[in-house]
Amino acid sequence: MTIIVVTGTGTEIGKTIVTAALAATATPRSVAVLKPAQTGVGKGEVGDVEEVLRLSGATTGAELGRFPEPLAPSTSARRAGLPPVTPADVADAARKLAEEHDLVLVEGAGGLLVRFDEHGGTLADAARLLNAPVLVVAPAGLGTLNSTALTAEALRARGIEQLGVVVGSWPEEPDLAARCNLADLPTVAEAPLLGAVPAGAGALGPEEFRAAAPGWLAPELGGTWDAAKFTAEFAAAPPA
Template sequence: MTVLIVTGTGTEIGKTVVTAAVAAAALARGRTVAVLKPAQTGLGPGEPGDAAEAARLAGQVTAVELARFPEPLAPATAARRAGLTPVTPGEVAEAAEKLATEHDLVLVEGAGGLLVRFDGAGGTLADAARLLRAPVLVVAPAGLGTLNATALTCEALRARELDPLGVVVGSWPAAPDLAARCNLVDLPEAAGAPLLGALPQGIGALAPERFRAGVADWLAPELDGHWDAAGFGAEFDAG
C-alpha cells in the first residue's frame, strides 16, 4: 500500500487526526510518509492547515497542500467564490504519484465526505482514488446516524469499483452511549468492511509526543497498530 485515501462520512469527524495517527504509526515502523491535502478550505494565507496539523502530531512527515480557498465551503464552491482555479482529480492523482516515488506511504486526506466536489466538472476524491487505484479508509463518527452515512459512503465506493479498506471511528467518547456501543458491532456490517480503529475523543489536543506514543493502541494491525476490534467491543459490552 503506497497511497491510501482518507475520506469521511462528513466534515469535522476526525479525518485529520486519523490521518496523523496512521502517519505516526507508519513512521514508528520506519516508513517514510507524506500527507497530501488536495484542497484546504476555510483558512487564510499563513494559517496552518490540515496537512500541517497532521505533520505536527505525527512527526517527520512531508506535508503538501495543492490548493487553498478562504471560505469554509466545499472546494468547488469555495474556489468559484474566490475566483481561484480549483484542483482536479487528475492533479490530485499526479501529485500523489509523484510523492509515492519518494515515500513509502502517501496519505491523501479529502475535504468533507467522499463525493464533495473539487471542481466545476464534478470531480471528487472518489475520482482521484479511481485514477490512483488506491484503497480508501473511511472515517466515521461513533454515534447515532453513523450507520446510514457509512453504508452510503461504502456503497458509493463500490459503485466506482473501489473497495473500502476499513472504517475508523474518528472520535470515540469517554462515556459512549448505547448507540455508540452498539455501533462497534454494526459499523462493520453497514460498511461491509472491518473496523480498524477507534481514536479517543480529544487526542488532537495532546502534546505530539503523547499522541505518537498512543497511536498503536488506537489502530488495528492493518494500520500498523495493535488495536483489536473484538477486544475493544467486549470492553464496552457492545451488542
C-alpha cells in the same frame, strides 16, 4: 500499499487526527501527507497538513489548493476566483510523492463525493485514478450507520477498495448508540472496523500522540488495536 486515501462520512469527524495517527504509526517509514483542497483556512494559518506533521512527526506535506471560505472545494474556489483542484491534479501529485516515499496519505475534504471542481470531480475519482484503497472515518454516535453505508455503497459502485472504517472520535463516556455501532459499523460498511481514536487526541502533545497512536489502529494499519476486544468491552447488553 503506497497510497491510502482517507475520507470521511461528513465534516468535522476526525479525518485529520486519524490521518496523523496513520502517519505516526507508519514511522519510521517515509511518509508524505497530501491535502488536495484545504477550505476555511486563510493564508498563513495552520491547515490540516501542518497539524498532521506536527502530531505525527512526518516531515513531508503538500497542499494543492487553499480556499478561504469553509465550503465545498469547488464552491470555495469559485467564490475566491481561484482555479479548482481536479482529481487528475490529486492523482499526479500523489504519484510523484509515492516515487520518493514509502507511504502517501491523501486526506480528503468533507465526504467522498464532495465536489472538487465545476465538472463534478470528487475524491472518489482521484482514488479511482490512483487505484488506491480508501479508509473511511466515521463518527461514533447516532446517524453514523446510514452515512457509513452510503459511503461504502458509493465506493463499491465505483470499484474502489475500502480498507475499513475508523471511528474518528470515540467518546470518553459512549452512549448506547455508540456502543451498539461498534458491532454494526462493519456490517453496514461490509468492511472491517480498523480503529477508534479517542476524543481529544488532537490536544495531546506530539510525543504523547506518537506513543499512543498505534494503540488506536488495527494491525492492518500498522497498529495494535484489537477490534473484537474493544467491541466486547463496550458491548451493550439488551434490556431485561
